[in-house]
Amino acid sequence: MKLRPKHDRRRYDARARIAKALAHPSRLMILDALDRREICVCDLAQLVGADQSTVSKHLAILKQAGLVEDRKDGVMVYYTLKACCLQGFWDCLEAVLAQNLKAQQAVLR
Amino acid sequence: MKLRPKHDRRRYDARARIAKALAHPSRLMILDALDRREICVCDLAQLVGADQSTVSKHLAILKQAGLVEDRKDGVMVYYTLKACCLQGFWDCLEAVLAQNLKAQQAVLR
DNA sequence: CACATTAATGGCGGAATGGCCATACAGGCA
DNA sequence: TGCCTGTATGGCCATTCCGCCATTAATGTG
Numbered sequence: 001m002k003l004r005p006k007h008d009r010r011r012y013d014a015r016a017r018i019a020k021a022l023a024h025p026s027r028l029m030i031l032d033a034l035d036r037r038e039i040c041v042c043d044l045a046q047l048v049g050a051d052q053s054t055v056s057k058h059l060a061i062l063k064q065a066g067l068v069e070d071r072k073d074g075v076m077v078y079y080t081l082k083a084c085c086l087q088g089f090w091d092c093l094e095a096v097l098a099q100n101l102k103a104q105q106a107v108l109r
Numbered sequence: 110m111k112l113r114p115k116h117d118r119r120r121y122d123a124r125a126r127i128a129k130a131l132a133h134p135s136r137l138m139i140l141d142a143l144d145r146r147e148i149c150v151c152d153l154a155q156l157v158g159a160d161q162s163t164v165s166k167h168l169a170i171l172k173q174a175g176l177v178e179d180r181k182d183g184v185m186v187y188y189t190l191k192a193c194c195l196q197g198f199w200d201c202l203e204a205v206l207a208q209n210l211k212a213q214q215a216v217l218r
Numbered sequence: 219c220a221c222a223t224t225a226a227t228g229g230c231g232g233a234a235t236g237g238c239c240a241t242a243c244a245g246g247c248a
Numbered sequence: 249t250g251c252c253t254g255t256a257t258g259g260c261c262a263t264t265c266c267g268c269c270a271t272t273a274a275t276g277t278g
Contacts, residue, residue, distance in 0.1 A: 009158075012134035012141075015202045023132035024266085025121035032121075041225055049118075051268055056226055058266095066209040075224045075275045085204040088197025093124045095194040100175040133236085150255060160238055165256055167236090184245050184254045 021065035022089065026050060027058050030079075031086060034068060038080040130174035131198065135159060136167050139188075140195060143177060147189040 021027065026048045033039060033047055045055040059079055062068045069082045130136065135157045142148060142156055154164040168188055171177045178191045 009134065009138075012137045014206055015137050015199075016132060016134040018202050018205050019128070019132040019137065023125060023128040025118065025125040028124050028128065029118075029121045042223090052225070053227080053269080054267060060226080066205050066212065072225095072275095077225060083201070083205050083208070085201040089201045090124075092192070092194040092198045093127050096127050096175050096192050097123055099192070103175065135236095151253095159236095161255070162239080162257080163237060169256080181245095181255095184252095186255060 018065050018067075021061050021067060024058065026055070027062055030055075030058060030062065031067065031081065032090075034079060034081040035086070038071070038078045040076045040078050042076075044079065127174050127176075130170050130176060133167065135164070136171055139164075139167060139171065140176065140190065141199075143188060143190040144195070147180070147187045149185045149187050151185075153188065 022031075029048050030044055033044070039047070041052065041056055041059065044059070045052045048055060048058075050058075059068065059070070062079075063070060067081070067083045067086075068079050071078045071080065131140075138157050139153055142153070148156070150161065150165055150168065153168070154161045157164060157167075159167075168177065168179070172179060172188075176190070176192045176195075177188050180187045180189065
């Protein structure tokens with residue numbers, strides 16, 4: 001059996017595919033909203049303030065990454081959060097932002 | 110004083126700027142390597158297997174996002190990890206990947 | 219059946235990303 | 249001084265991303 005090299009490019013490619021899905025403000029907003037309840041596409045479109053087709057494509061990206069699931073109910077499609085591990089991600093982003101803000105204030109002083 | 114709306118677009122823009130910096134396999138590889146020690150640009154270029162100028166631009170992006178710091182020592186520039194919160198991010202990526210793999214295996218069965 | 223509603227898809231144009239090459243800008247050294 | 253090394257930057261090109269519009273598909277309703 002062959003040991004996986006520590007720096008396997010394919011592993012980082014796979015990670016980056018997930019990270020790319022997280023790298024858009026509208027998608028972050030969607031994930032944040034879905035953390036509390038399931039929401040249909042039309043409501044999400046209103047939430048992010050973009051065209052329905054645009055939001056639908058964002059949702060397809062999130063679904064492809066395995067971050068959300070969809071459930072059809074008649075004409076409506078409801079999306080729910082599938083990844084239950086995002087809290088650490090949010091905390092990380094906020095920590096970096098807070099740190100950057102602090103650094104910027106230090107420069108001004 | 111005005112209360113910040115829960116879904117402030119600017120807040121998600123700020124978060125997305127950080128997330129974008131994390132959304133590239135070479136940058137993930139760099140961050141992972143820097144977690145253990147400070148490394149100069151030339152060694153990082155060899156690690157990721159890209160041109161020195163390419164890696165330098167990746168590092169500028171990471172620095173701009175506040176994820177790494179640089180320290181000049183003569184001609185060399187050493188980069189170190191500034192964000193101390195990435196473990197939750199790694200764990201999240203791995204959890205999603207594991208979940209996706211499991212789902213894919215379930216489909217095959 | 220026709221018609222309305224909801225979501226997904228195709229297409230297009232503009233913007234951003236990412237790669238390398240060439241070059242500029244140090245710093246170290248003879 | 250001149251040369252070498254390590255790094256950053258500008259330019260260019262190919263690719264990807266992202267927005268809306270138009271269209272299609274599917275379901276519910278009269």
